[in-house]
Amino acid sequence: MISKIINELNRGKKFLSFAFLKVLGEGVFYIIPLIIAKYIASEEFGQFSLVQMVIMILVTVAIISSQTPFIVHANKETIKNGKINKAASIQFILLVISLVIGTSILFLFKNYFISFTGINPNLFFFIF
16 A cells, blocks of 8 residues: 555656645745735835736736647647757747737836836836
């Protein structure tokens, strides 16, 4: 019985490592705002949260939306060629295009963004 459990754990070592890193990343993502909230005023924390929300929306639309198709095409390419060169290149190109478009949108609507979040215009640079 114990040997069967050990065999299953050994077979799932990569999955467990990935799951641990994912949980650690999520934990850090939720703990950092709590630490920040302890040291800054509530108005500044509200501004921080708004900025973080806007950035996460841009990241979700620009980058995370293409992750599932990337995984599917990378798996197909791995089966076919043993490499993911094309899929990785396309994902990199999409990342660069998303960064350019996202940066352009933020700079184009800079004044609206600053008035919406209430941040100091000098802090706008640090958003990047």
